[in-house]
Amino acid sequence: MAGLRLVLVGWGAIAQRVAALLPEGVVLAGVGLRPGSTADLPDGVVRLDSPEGLAGLAADLVIEAAGRTAVEPWGCAALAAGADFAPASTSALTDVALLDRLVAAARQSSRQLVIPPGALGGIDALAAARVLPLSEVRHEIIKPPAAWAGTEAETLCDLRKLTDAVAFFEGSADQAAARFPQNANVAAITALAGLGMARTVVALVADPGAVRNAHHVTATGDFGRMTIRLENRPMTTNPKTSELTALSLVRLVANRVNPMVI
Template sequence: MITTQTIGIAGIGAIGARVARAIDSGSVPGFELCGLSASHPDRLAPLNADLTRPQPFLTFDEMADRCDWVLEALPPSLFADLAEPVLKAGKTLVVMSCSQLLQRGDLIDLAKKTGARIVVPSGAMLGLDALKAVAVGRIDSVVIETRKPVAGLQNAPYLAKAGLDLTGLTEPMQIIEGSVSEVAKAFPANVNVAAALSLAGLGPDRTRMQVWADPTLTRNMHRVHITSDSSDFTMTIQNRPTEENPGTGRITPQSVVALLRNRSATLQIGS
């Protein structure tokens, strides 16, 4: 028998709204919605109109108190405001702003102390199961190459700081190269994929990252090269964007639904 868990969703953009609709439809066995959080209670109205059971607005503290699980799908600046009360309450936090964990190792310590759990879905990245498997042995190197359309990088503050002008770019240009820790400081809102990859493998200081502006692309592309004592492999993914937000791939909310479904699955595939 499946034990039903309650789940709150903080942030109802392209990720949170899609996951809410999936749970409300009954397609995620073992979970029922407990409440939603957004920048203002009025923002819930359009989503609640789509749900068979409209949800109440909850503050972060109320969500931590009432829900067994909480999905964080917030702007990075709000991550800690939610994470701290949820982890203090010993609940399960599903994290989409994975890059924020790179600066907040204390939250992992807090979860250990209270018995809480931090779960990071695969999101827009593939191959995390393979990376975790080779990590049982010895990993020699992990390099992630992220290529974005010029329009996706045009307004990045780092470009002005580095004196880079992408106007009229006709060939791919490497914008930055370094450890995930270093790149995260330059592009704090654009390294969630790399952060998850680094936490599953060598860590953010030893995982290397390149960011490219590529005028031949219309969608973000990630390519990962891994060498280890058990296998060497290369993975490439190019994500189709959601209609709500071109910066969020369709696979990202789907990865959350898959993760939640796996909790109650009779047959589980992959690590």
């Protein structure tokens, strides 16, 4: 799709990284911002102060990177305007009713709700494995204590005094993503690809010896057994987010314009 028209919602660390790495053949047509934002946008990029502005931009793809509260208004508006919609704040999709509304909107407009892999790899294999019954999926998210600062983790353990790794939370994917939306967005992706929100087990770990954001995913089922292990470098501008989160969105865009897709 040469000349793909892209709209980014948000202009934080993730959106700016994506914009800097867009492949040839992609036009950044607009950026959705909160009213009153003083963000400095690139020349020629339309500023959108509300989702209603999408109707006049003829966008092909809208990517949300502004936080979970932006997912519903911008997602519904994007799909109604004839664009595909990719939410980076996948923790919002723990709201089953919201997920159902977005899927229904995509079906009605003959567009797609696209779930990016975020900081994960191997999601294609997990999604393929669920064609046969999966029996268990477990996802451990391991980050340095500083990456958990400003979250509920501060009340569950003393992040500043840790000498060993501590698993301060274990529960379902919807619980993890809802309680730790900035750090555990990716848990929702694992769940959507595999066993679903309630049956996917997520453990959150603060490790003073960690220098990267790590993900360990194990899955068993009729297909066999898989183990996915990644150690992602945090974004320098946002340590709660892995660099791979932005790179996965760049790849998503590239797959819309490249003649060969992997």
